[in-house]
Amino acid sequence: MSEALYAQVHETLRARIVGGGLAVGDRLPTQAELVEEFSVSAITIKRALDMLRDEGFVTRRPRIGTIVVSTTPAGGAPSAPADRLPLVGYIVPGFDDAFGSHLLGGILAASSERAHVVVAMSRGSSELEERLIEEQLDGGIDGLVLLPTSSQSIPQSVATLVGRGFPIVIVDRTLTGVPVSTVTSDNVTGGQLAAEYLFDLGHTRIALVQSPNAVSTLDERRRGVVAAHAAHQVRLEESQVYSGVRSVVPGSEVTPEDDVDGLAAFLEAHPDLTGCVVTEYHSARLVLQAAHRLGRTVPDDLSVICFDAPPEYVDAAVPLTHVEQDQHAIGARAFELVERQLAERGDVSQDTVPVRILAGGSTAPAPRSARS
CATH class of the missing domain: 1.10.10.10 (Winged helix-like DNA-binding domain superfamily/Winged helix DNA-binding domain)
Structure with a gap:
């Protein structure tokens, strides 16, 4: 240990x-x-x-x-430290019922009676993230599970810990070129399944809506959507991609109302779009509001599919068709990889957890006039 x-x-x-x-x-x-x-x-x-x-x-x-002042401890030689469970840190930008809560549940379930877990939120701030990592290390953690705020740059603390062989696992992100254990959903397949689902319903003009968040997760989902278009010999034009949903990014000062304005303008400028793949649940909620403002009914006029969704009662009016990530499995596997590194320093594994489509009430066959 x-x-x-x-x-x-x-x-x-x-x-x-x-x-x-x-x-x-x-x-x-x-x-x-x-x-x-x-x-x-x-x-x-x-x-x-x-x-x-x-x-x-x-x-x-x-x-x-x-x-x-002395070469021997006061009171004689110290007694050996008592056996204790390892202490594992978990640092995350934030979490809710759509994404994060079940991942934490997986970590806690897997670590029950095997480790203590201390949780902290970075709120999307890379500076706070670095400070929290340092504080948890100073607090005596034996291993760390980290959901980084970004995938574009490697946090200095992470590079240092990897170099020392400290037990660390990255979840929901891919850090290119770093020999560190990771656990992610199969986001590429998820994006492909989402777009395929709409193609199978007869949609040929499909929008991709995402935030500008600099994380590998969104890039992978976009790759999947592009792959589905290529398989159907349909080009995904840049004009069909909207990357301006900013209120969902941790730490953003943009309001949801501002994003609804932007999405409404996007949909109004592209009346031929009948389907929409949204890379995040909260962004999909804003798409529903924008469509409602324009008088476009979901799913009859516009089909919407997204990633993740809390229990259906939250969206009783329009339960969202979505790509479900096995968050519990991600969390459990992350803890297992930390535990494995505690036993064997330097053990590195990149794990991918399968996803699946859960049908809801936000998707329907494309309007006849829009079918090719």
């Missing part, structure tokens, strides 16, 4: 004192020097030094520094 970073620093410094590398009266390196030596945060160093002080090895003197 891996140790918390502060515990590793503490053990190294303690060994230097007990082994004679630092004698009584010697001064330890400064906090800044220890931060550089161990490549950890100042908080981590402080916690390690506090442990040495509490054990009676050192004293900390203002303007002088940390001085060795």
Whole structure:
């Protein structure tokens, strides 16, 4: 099992004192020097030094520094730490009933009586995400499950942890070129299934609606939609793609009303579109509002299919046809991969979880006038 970073620093410094590398009266390196030596945060160093002080090895003197006062712990040799369950961190931009809650449920179910889990939300901020990772490491986590805010750049903390062989698993994202374990849905197949579902209903003019969120998930779903068009020898024109749904992006200041305005303008400019693949559930809700504003009935005038949906009672009027991700399985598998790395450092696995279509009330055969 891996140790918390502060515990590793503490053990190294303690060994230097007990082994004679630092004698009584010697001064330890400064906090800044220890931060550089161990490549950890100042908080981590402080916690390690506090442990040495509490054990009676050192004293900390203002303007002088940390001085060795004993080469044996106060009260004799310390007892061995009691056996404990590992502590696993989980950091996520946010979650709700559409996506995230069931993934967390999968992690908690799989970790029951096997580990403790501490959860934190980054709210879509990469800066907060980095700080939360550091705080959880300082808090003594043994492994980390992370749903990154972005896929465009590799968080520095993630690259550092991977380099050290620290147990870490990325969920719902693909980080290209990083030897790190990942668990994602089969998003490419999901996008293809969604578009195929509309093609099978006779739709040939299909829109793709998504947010501008910089994550691999959306890119993969778009690839699937493009593949379905290619299979039917139909070109997906750029004019059929709307990527301006911004209110669903964590941290965005754009209002849902602004997005409904933009979607209504898009649909009004393209009256020939009879089907719509939406890459996120909350965006699909906005599409329904935009269609209603234009007097276009769902599903008779416009069929809508999306990814994910909470229980049907939330959308009692129009239960959405959607691509269902097995979020519980993603969460459970993520914990299992962390646990596997705790037993064997450096174990890397990229897992893909299948998806399926769940029919709802938001899709119907294309209007006769629109069928080719």
